[in-house]
Amino acid sequence: xxxxxxxxxxxxxxxxxxxxxxxxxxxxxRTEVPAYVDxxxxxxxxxxxxxxxxxxxxxxEESGYEAAWRQIMADNPFPAVMGRICYxxxxxxxxxxxxxxxxxxxxxERFLGDEAIKQGWAVSVDAPASGKHVLVVGAGPSGLSAxxxxxxxxxxxxxxxxxxxxxxxxxxxxxxxxxxxxxVDAEIQRIADLGVRFELxxxxxxxxxxxxxxxxVFLAVGAHVGRRADIPAGDSARILDAVSVLAQVEQxxxxxLGRRVAVYGGGNTAMDxxxxxxxxxxxxxxxVYRRTRDRMPAHDIEVxxxxxxxxxxxxxxxxxxxxxxxxxxxxxxxxxxxxxVPTGEFEDLEADSVVLALGQLxxxxxxxxLDDVTITDHVVQVGAHLMTGHPGLFAGGDMVPxxxxxxxxxxxxxxxxxxxxxxxxxxxxxxxxRHDLATYERLNTWYYxxxxxxxxxxxxxxxxxxxxxxxxxxxxxxxxxxxARRCMSCGNCLECDxxxxxxxxxxxxxxxxxxxxxxxxxxxxxxxxxxxxxSGVIEMCPERx
Amino acid sequence: MERVRFYQIxxxxxxxxxxxxxxxxxxxxxxxxxxxNSGHRACQGCGEALGARYALDAVMRATGxxxxxxxxxxxxxxxSTPYPETAWQVPxxxxxxxxxxAVATGVAAALKAKGRTDVRVVGQGGDGGTVDIGLACxxxxxxxxxxxxxxxxxxxxxxxxxxQRSGATPxxxxxxxxxxVGPQPGNDFGKGKNLPAIAMxxxxPYVAxxxxxxxxxxxxxxxxxxxxxxxxxxxxxVPCPLGWRTASNETVKIARLATETGIFPxxxxxxxxxxxxxxxxxxxxxxxxxxPQGRFxxxxxxxxxxxxxxxxxxxxxxxxxxFGLTDPEVPVHGVxx
Numbered sequence: 001x002x003x004x005x006x007x008x009x010x011x012x013x014x015x016x017x018x019x020x021x022x023x024x025x026x027x028x029x030r031t032e033v034p035a036y037v038d039x040x041x042x043x044x045x046x047x048x049x050x051x052x053x054x055x056x057x058x059x060x061e062e063s064g065y066e067a068a069w070r071q072i073m074a075d076n077p078f079p080a081v082m083g084r085i086c087y088x089x090x091x092x093x094x095x096x097x098x099x100x101x102x103x104x105x106x107x108x109e110r111f112l113g114d115e116a117i118k119q120g121w122a123v124s125v126d127a128p129a130s131g132k133h134v135l136v137v138g139a140g141p142s143g144l145s146a147x148x149x150x151x152x153x154x155x156x157x158x159x160x161x162x163x164x165x166x167x168x169x170x171x172x173x174x175x176x177x178x179x180x181x182x183x184v185d186a187e188i189q190r191i192a193d194l195g196v197r198f199e200l201x202x203x204x205x206x207x208x209x210x211x212x213x214x215x216x217v218f219l220a221v222g223a224h225v226g227r228r229a230d231i232p233a234g235d236s237a238r239i240l241d242a243v244s245v246l247a248q249v250e251q252x253x254x255x256x257l258g259r260r261v262a263v264y265g266g267g268n269t270a271m272d273x274x275x276x277x278x279x280x281x282x283x284x285x286x287x288v289y290r291r292t293r294d295r296m297p298a299h300d301i302e303v304x305x306x307x308x309x310x311x312x313x314x315x316x317x318x319x320x321x322x323x324x325x326x327x328x329x330x331x332x333x334x335x336x337x338x339x340x341v342p343t344g345e346f347e348d349l350e351a352d353s354v355v356l357a358l359g360q361l362x363x364x365x366x367x368x369x370l371d372d373v374t375i376t377d378h379v380v381q382v383g384a385h386l387m388t389g390h391p392g393l394f395a396g397g398d399m400v401p402x403x404x405x406x407x408x409x410x411x412x413x414x415x416x417x418x419x420x421x422x423x424x425x426x427x428x429x430x431x432x433x434r435h436d437l438a439t440y441e442r443l444n445t446w447y448y449x450x451x452x453x454x455x456x457x458x459x460x461x462x463x464x465x466x467x468x469x470x471x472x473x474x475x476x477x478x479x480x481x482x483x484a485r486r487c488m489s490c491g492n493c494l495e496c497d498x499x500x501x502x503x504x505x506x507x508x509x510x511x512x513x514x515x516x517x518x519x520x521x522x523x524x525x526x527x528x529x530x531x532x533x534x535s536g537v538i539e540m541c542p543e544r545x
Numbered sequence: 546m547e548r549v550r551f552y553q554i555x556x557x558x559x560x561x562x563x564x565x566x567x568x569x570x571x572x573x574x575x576x577x578x579x580x581x582n583s584g585h586r587a588c589q590g591c592g593e594a595l596g597a598r599y600a601l602d603a604v605m606r607a608t609g610x611x612x613x614x615x616x617x618x619x620x621x622x623x624x625s626t627p628y629p630e631t632a633w634q635v636p637x638x639x640x641x642x643x644x645x646x647a648v649a650t651g652v653a654a655a656l657k658a659k660g661r662t663d664v665r666v667v668g669q670g671g672d673g674g675t676v677d678i679g680l681a682c683x684x685x686x687x688x689x690x691x692x693x694x695x696x697x698x699x700x701x702x703x704x705x706x707x708x709q710r711s712g713a714t715p716x717x718x719x720x721x722x723x724x725x726v727g728p729q730p731g732n733d734f735g736k737g738k739n740l741p742a743i744a745m746x747x748x749x750p751y752v753a754x755x756x757x758x759x760x761x762x763x764x765x766x767x768x769x770x771x772x773x774x775x776x777x778x779x780x781x782x783v784p785c786p787l788g789w790r791t792a793s794n795e796t797v798k799i800a801r802l803a804t805e806t807g808i809f810p811x812x813x814x815x816x817x818x819x820x821x822x823x824x825x826x827x828x829x830x831x832x833x834x835x836x837p838q839g840r841f842x843x844x845x846x847x848x849x850x851x852x853x854x855x856x857x858x859x860x861x862x863x864x865x866x867x868f869g870l871t872d873p874e875v876p877v878h879g880v881x882x
Contacts, residue, residue, distance in 0.1 A: 014629075018631060019630040021583065021585050021586075021630050022582065022583060022584045023630060024584040026583070026585075026586070446557060446801065447557045494562070497560030498560075500560075500572070500573065501572035501599075502559070504595040504598070504796075505583050505587075505594070506581075510573075519583065522584060524589040524793075525589060525793075527793060528794050531797065
């Protein structure tokens with residue numbers, strides 16, 4: 001007669017109730033324990049504006065374009081502008097470049113920026129009014145970025161600029177074929193709509209008075225004075241500076257460049273002015289630069305596009321003399337250290353005008369009366385919080401020591417806004433420490449299929465040299481989605497369920513919404529979840545005893 | 546809008562938050578059966594425990610949870626069911642080492658007699674119980690074309706009894722019965738059995754191979770097998786950290802290397818003919834597969850055995866040639882039609 005048990009009658013020869021293996025807590029075998037971590041994606045690490053690129057691509061991958069755009073706007077009020085003119089340090093840093101080609105982050109950003117303009121998405125001020133009023137001097141990318149962030153933090157903001165329109169170098173420096181003005185207008189209008197006051201055609205003369213009138217001042221006057229070179233020249237030589245030429249074109253004046261234009265310098269401004277000269281009818285635009293192409297400060301894409309448009313390059317050359325219709329150049333060679341030295345060989349070149357693109361300086365007359373503001377090497381010195389030596393006076397953008405790009409300037413604007421906000425509230429701006437970098441070695445790239453970058457359509461060459469139409473086209477919704485989905489989500493969970501699947505012990509609990517948990521009762525610490533995580537977000541740590 | 550492919554995580558990862566539930570793997574579903582539950586006593590990183598859960602969970606989904614599993618003796622039985630505990634969450638029987646296919650035949654016959662044609666039968670075991678000890682029963686099951694899916698989890702040896710050689714141990718591998726000594730160290734070349742080929746020779750409706758490195762492929766094959774009636778055979782490569790002397794976190798990687806080097810061809814066959822193969826994505830030399838494994842350590846080191854490695858490479862080359870593992874013309878499957 002079988003014995004009775006709690007499960008009823010046991011079968012023949014069976015004396016124990018069947019039990020579950022769950023009684024066997026295999027977690028006790030473990031010497032290492034997996035932990036979910038966040039790592040800093042290299043794109044985010046590289047972004048001078050501090051965008052959370054991985055996160056907005058994550059939204060874009062789900063066609064959550066508005067959410068993606070709002071994520072950009074948390075750090076940068078110029079997605080459509082940046083999607084055109086940023087030099088994309090993010091793409092240089094992108095881990096995908098090691099696998100095939102970097103994700104076209106910039107093109108997706110532009111798509112989101114354009115979509116926002118098309119759909120009329122807007123931001124609003126949700127912070128309570130602080131009662132403080134901040135003056136921003138300069139309506140360039142840095143000043144506008146600061147104004148935007150200060151306004152979102154609840155402060156009153158007035159922006160003054162001596163130009164008739166806001167935008168700074170985004171309007172008066174970067175040619176329209178790279179950055180259409182309706183895009184600039186739309187993104188600045190959004191800042192004005194937040195209640196930022198613009199006082200244009202207004203030059204700040206007495207900074208002391210303004211420091212008394214406002215609770216804090218942010219200086220972002222940029223660098224728009226062309227650096228001159230002392231070139232021996234005949235009386236009728238026509239020598240101009242690049243910044244003025246570009247600004248004149250923007251204001252509708254036709255600078256008299258002639259048919260043959262020599263541009264002196266090797267930076268992005270040199271490319272801009274050479275390409276502009278071509279569009280203004282110059283049959284011959286030649287860039288004269290004293291070193292070689294690989295040493296040019298201009299970004300490679302700018303040089304390539306200039307060459308495509310028929311701009312000629314004279315590398316290893318300096319201009320030694322300029323006269324009417326003619327310049328003399330001296331050939332250079334690089335010494336062992338890469339420094340250009342003259343060779344004594346001269347050559348004449350036909351040129352109706354010479355445009356100097358040798359860098360820009362800031363007009364710092366504004367701060368000259370302030371003893372506690374230090375100027376070194378033509379730039380204003382600031383501390384880690386972007387404050388000058390004068391309490392309440394902050395500065396950023398091209399007028400402080402930095403790499404001079406719009407993206408860096410936008411980053412300065414955000415950083416200054418946070419620090420001004422903290423200063424006004426009597427605190428200091430505290431940022432959490434940065435996570436460890438999500439390096440390529442931490443990824444398991446097997447799980448990503450190969451997908452080369454989407455190429456943006458380019459404007460037909462014939463139209464490029466005759467008009468100021470935008471050269472680089474945008475992505476459409478499906479190509480933007482494709483591009484966003486190439487993101488490998490380095491260092492951030494992409495919800496692929498690999499950890500949940502690959503655990504031989506069912507010791508990963510899938511909570512949903514991208515959250516997982518380790519079941520420490522049963523995890524044996526084999527490390528398969530960490531090894532098979534595509535984006536490297538699981539780390540094995542020694543088990544604590 | 547045209548359909549955008551999921552380049553981010555491709556079709557290689559278990560899940561994808563951008564995909565509908567239907568297109569997700571069984572394993573990414575929180576409602577998966579978990580046929581083999583937590584608390585089993587398999588080693589850390591056990592490929593067999595992983596492969597068995599992958600396969601049976603897929604069969605459970607394919608049959609609407611109407612499945613009985615019959616298990617041969619071996620690791621899978623020993624680590625899952627030390628009396629009176631069990632980790633199985635499916636109807637599960639164990640009898641002897643060599644008779645699992647015969648028991649499965651009996652279960653199928655009994656279900657048929659009872660009119661329960663909705664319940665499907667799976668027989669399963671390791672390579673020892675399948676390739677060696679149970680081969681006669683399995684061959685009989687194939688010949689009678691009994692309505693059973695038999696799954697062999699191949700870890701290339703008798704691991705649970707102390708890593709002895711089986712008929713599925715690869716050439717050149719060291720086991721405790723084929724030690725790495727003498728002029729021909731490790732398992733002899735020219736011996737052993739290719740069970741998928743033997744199964745195909747029976748002209749049964751469906752034969753397939755898979756590995757724990759390609760979850761989608763394994764689930765596809767377990768699911769597809771249930772669309773057939775009669776005898777079916779699924780051979781799953783499951784690396785064994787203990788016997789292969791690999792790190793516990795390398796189980797999936799080693800299985801992936803087995804396919805990417807051509808050592809283990811992944812294919813499916815119907816009525817004795819190959820109908821599809823899984824392409825090698827990035828072909829690698831066999832040394833990449835051999836070197837991380839302690840059971841092949843004697844081929845490397847101070848005096849590498851280039852001659853033996855060359856023979857193993859020749860076997861991989863043969864697989865690539867015979868199965869067309871790099872030929873773009875052969876159809877590549879991916880989804881259950």
